[in-house]
Amino acid sequence: MTAARAQPRVSGAEPLTAPVEDYLKAIYAIGKGTGPAATNEIAQRLALAPASVSGMVRRLADQGLLAYERYRGVRLTESGRRAALRTLRRHRVIEAYLSKALGYQWDRVHEEAERLEHAASDELVDRMAATIGEPEVDPHGAPIPTKDGSVDETEYRSLADLDVGASGMIVRVADEDPEMLRYLAELSVVPGKRITVKSRAPYGGPISLSIGRHEMSIGPTLATHVLVSPVADRAGKRG
Amino acid sequence: MTAARAQPRVSGAEPLTAPVEDYLKAIYAIGKGTGPAATNEIAQRLALAPASVSGMVRRLADQGLLAYERYRGVRLTESGRRAALRTLRRHRVIEAYLSKALGYQWDRVHEEAERLEHAASDELVDRMAATIGEPEVDPHGAPIPTKDGSVDETEYRSLADLDVGASGMIVRVADEDPEMLRYLAELSVVPGKRITVKSRAPYGGPISLSIGRHEMSIGPTLATHVLVSPVADRAGKRG
DNA sequence: GCAGAAAGTTAGGACGTACTAACTTATTTC
DNA sequence: GAAATAAGTTAGTACGTCCTAACTTTCTGC
Numbered sequence: 001m002t003a004a005r006a007q008p009r010v011s012g013a014e015p016l017t018a019p020v021e022d023y024l025k026a027i028y029a030i031g032k033g034t035g036p037a038a039t040n041e042i043a044q045r046l047a048l049a050p051a052s053v054s055g056m057v058r059r060l061a062d063q064g065l066l067a068y069e070r071y072r073g074v075r076l077t078e079s080g081r082r083a084a085l086r087t088l089r090r091h092r093v094i095e096a097y098l099s100k101a102l103g104y105q106w107d108r109v110h111e112e113a114e115r116l117e118h119a120a121s122d123e124l125v126d127r128m129a130a131t132i133g134e135p136e137v138d139p140h141g142a143p144i145p146t147k148d149g150s151v152d153e154t155e156y157r158s159l160a161d162l163d164v165g166a167s168g169m170i171v172r173v174a175d176e177d178p179e180m181l182r183y184l185a186e187l188s189v190v191p192g193k194r195i196t197v198k199s200r201a202p203y204g205g206p207i208s209l210s211i212g213r214h215e216m217s218i219g220p221t222l223a224t225h226v227l228v229s230p231v232a233d234r235a236g237k238r239g
Numbered sequence: 240m241t242a243a244r245a246q247p248r249v250s251g252a253e254p255l256t257a258p259v260e261d262y263l264k265a266i267y268a269i270g271k272g273t274g275p276a277a278t279n280e281i282a283q284r285l286a287l288a289p290a291s292v293s294g295m296v297r298r299l300a301d302q303g304l305l306a307y308e309r310y311r312g313v314r315l316t317e318s319g320r321r322a323a324l325r326t327l328r329r330h331r332v333i334e335a336y337l338s339k340a341l342g343y344q345w346d347r348v349h350e351e352a353e354r355l356e357h358a359a360s361d362e363l364v365d366r367m368a369a370t371i372g373e374p375e376v377d378p379h380g381a382p383i384p385t386k387d388g389s390v391d392e393t394e395y396r397s398l399a400d401l402d403v404g405a406s407g408m409i410v411r412v413a414d415e416d417p418e419m420l421r422y423l424a425e426l427s428v429v430p431g432k433r434i435t436v437k438s439r440a441p442y443g444g445p446i447s448l449s450i451g452r453h454e455m456s457i458g459p460t461l462a463t464h465v466l467v468s469p470v471a472d473r474a475g476k477r478g
Numbered sequence: 479g480c481a482g483a484a485a486g487t488t489a490g491g492a493c494g495t496a497c498t499a500a501c502t503t504a505t506t507t508c
Numbered sequence: 509g510a511a512a513t514a515a516g517t518t519a520g521t522a523c524g525t526c527c528t529a530a531c532t533t534t535c536t537g538c
Contacts, residue, residue, distance in 0.1 A: 019495065039516055052496055054517055059494085071503055071516055101340070102366045112363055119358035124351055127341045258525065278486055291526055293487055298524085310486055310533055480538095487532070493525090502517070508510095 018118040021087045022046060023056055024065065027076055028084035033153065036073040082149050089145040090117040090125050092138035097128040099139040106139040106190075107181035122147075140181075141172030141191035141227070156227035159195065159207065160220050167196040168228030175225040187216050189226055257357040260326045261285055262295055263304060266315055267323035272392065275312040321388050328384040329356040329364050331377035336367040338378040345378040345429075346420035361386075379420075380411030380430035380466070395466035398434065398446065399459050406435040407467030414464040426455050428465060 016024070026045040030037035039057065043050040061068035065080035076084060094113040098104040104112070120128075126147065129135065136152075137143055143152040156171050170193045173184060184190065188211050198208040198215070206217040255263070265284040269276035278296065282289040300307035304319035315323060333352040337343040343351070359367075365386065368374065375391075376382055382391040395410050409432045412423060423429065427450050437447040437454070445456040 017494075040514090048495095049497060050516065051498075051518080056495075073516095098363075102363070102370060104366075112360055115358040115360075116355065116363075119354040121351055121354075124337075124341070124355075127343075131341060256524075279484090287525095288527060289486065290488080290528075295525075312486095481536100482538105483534100483536075485532100485534070487530100489530080490528090492527075495523090497522075498520090500517100500519080503515080505512100505514070507512080 016083060019056070020060065020065075021083070021118055023053075023060060024076065024080055024084040025087050025091075027066070027074060028081065028088065031075060033076070033081060033084075033151075036075050038073045042074070085145040085149045085151060086122075087117055088151075089147070090120055090122075092142055092144040093125045093129045093135070094120060095138040095140075096135040096144065097132055100132040100135070101128070105182075106185065107178035109139055110176040111178075137172070137191070140174070140176070141170070142174070156229055158224045159197070159209070159218075159226040159228055160223035162197045162228060162230070164197050164200055166230060167194060168230045169194055170226060171229045172227040173225055174227055180222070180225070184222075184226070187211075187218070188214055189216075189218075194231065195226075195228060255322060258295070259299065259304075260322070260357055262292075262299060263315065263319055263323040264326050264330075266305070266313060267320065267327065270314060272320060272323075272390075273315070275314050277312050281313070324384040324388045324390060325361075326356055327390075328386070329359055329361075331381055331383040332364045332368045332374070333359060334377040334379075335374040335383065336371055339371040339374070340367070344421075345424065346417035348378055349415040350417075376411070376430070379413070379415070380409070381413070395468055397463045398436070398448070398457075398465040398467055399462035401436045401467060401469065403436050403439050405469060406433060407469045408433050409465060410468045411466040412464055413466055419461065419464070423461075423465070426450075426457070427453055428455075428457075433470065434465075434467060 023042065023046065026042050027037040030041050030045070039050050039053050042048075042057070043053045046053070057066060057068055057074050060066045060080070061074075064077060065083060067075045067077055091113045094116050095109040098109045098112055099106060129144075135144060143154075145151040157168070159168070162168055170189060170191050172191060173181065173189070175181070189195070189209075193211050196210045198210055200207045204220050206219055207223050208215065208217040210216075262281065262285065265281050266276040269280050269284070278289050278292050281287075281296070282292045285292070296305060296307055296313050299305045299319070300313070303316060304322060306314045306316055330352045333355050334348040337348045337351055338345060368383075374383060382393075384390040396407070397413075398407070401407055409428065409430050411430060412420065412428070414420070428434070428448075432450050435449045437449055439446045443459050445458055446462050447454065447456040449455075
């Protein structure tokens with residue numbers, strides 16, 4: 001028998017390129033780790049033409065990172081999921097580090113992490129995490145995957161879904177738009193704050209809120225991005 | 240007159256790709272900022288085929304980063320030099336930061352910085368520098384260019400050139416090979432140490448040295464990479 | 479000053495990633 | 509269930525970076 005000639009591209013150890021890591025992250029985000037992702041949605045998230053996604057997705061499937069059936073969308077394989085989580089961990093540890101160790105505002109960390117995540121070694125990321133005390137969430141409250149690839153997948157309710165009169169602890173702001181983040185910070189709508197829904201206008205009208213003695217109201221679109229963990233109010237009811 | 244159609248690619252603001260930054264750094268290193276660099280030497284430093292360098296160098300010349308004459312080598316333009324120094328600053332600040340803020344050993348910083356230098360923003364680099372007290376040199380003693388693009392260009396003498404009996408302060412180790420760096424650290428041959436040449440064997444033989452009460456001897460090749468600032472010895476003579 | 483060696487270049491091709499235009503498949507609507 | 513629409517794909521092309529092979533220019537040593 002002759003020796004294997006073209007070694008299979010499935011060894012799993014070759015470092016992934018930055019675009020590949022971005023595809024995997026996007027697919028992970030769309031399918032929440034396990035679900036399917038549509039070509040168009042991937043294209044939209046990455047700001048690419050759908051045709052480009054078709055091509056790339058096929059290559060990633062050939063490499064064993066995706067399960068792909070033409071016209072049927074795409075799903076991460078186990079190895080693809082692991083790779084996505086590795087990148088996600090890098091991204092979020094870097095965000096946390098920039099915020100805690102280097103004084104970055106929370107609206108600036110995403111952009112910087114978006115580039116560094118592809119360049120930082122695992123060792124660097126681990127040292128960063130250790131230096132700031134092994135954080136469990138990034139500055140927006142998103143959970144940081146562990147080194148061995150597990151994540152807290154708790155699904156929180158958004159402020160848009162909380163009943164009138166109910167209270168919750170803000171756990172996460174699920175968006176990276178700097179302007180939105182600055183606006184929310186101005187309103188004190190940041191992870192860790194206890195918030196109460198005072199009223200909700202119909203037909204997509206504003207939602208009135210209170211945080212401590214601050215009162216404010218925000219639109220429903222914005223509210224969808226604010227995730228809360230319901231807490232019992234004084235009467236013992238839950239949101 | 241009609242308006243300019245193909246706007247010149249000389250605007251100077253487009254971010255450079257990682258390979259381009261690497262070429263500029265290599266050319267800077269070879270020509271010490273202003274001198275000419277030969278195709279083969281660039282190729283060797285970047286571990287590329289000379290033919291690849293020929294091609295790339297032409298593109299960089301078209302972009303106004305290099306002055307290039309076929310068969311005659313290459314030289315940085317002012318804008319190329321500025322770009323090279325920007326990258327060099329990033330690289331060295333990152334090295335210093337990894338070492339001082341994250342506990343990296345000096346033999347590990349280069350590799351990590353080699354990737355991060357292409358991903359870190361100027362703001363990140365400036366924050367890193369500020370956090371560790373605006374260092375003037377990296378962990379190997381190499382001077383860090385300032386934000387406005389000036390560098391200390393002092394040329395130091397190497398240990399191989401120091402007279403027998405002369406002393407010097409080690410200012411820099413001009414190599415990035417991790418094994419060499421670990422070896423030198425073992426011998427306490429690191430920036431800041433005062434070192435004296437005890438003897439030098441002829442025909443490329445070993446050089447005997449003392450640092451404090453430590454005695455050691457190293458080969459001449461290694462000695463070339465250790466740069467020193469001569470200091471007057473007890474008799475007032477200089478090396 | 480010429481032959482051989484060294485240095486450098488061009489030609490032609492590959493790979494990864496993107497694009498637009500044109501086409502095909504799937505889904506929705508009546 | 510057929511037509512209209514939405515979603516997805518293929519074909520063909522471009523760009524940046526790299527390669528090898530073959531060629532040309534420059535340098536060196538006699």
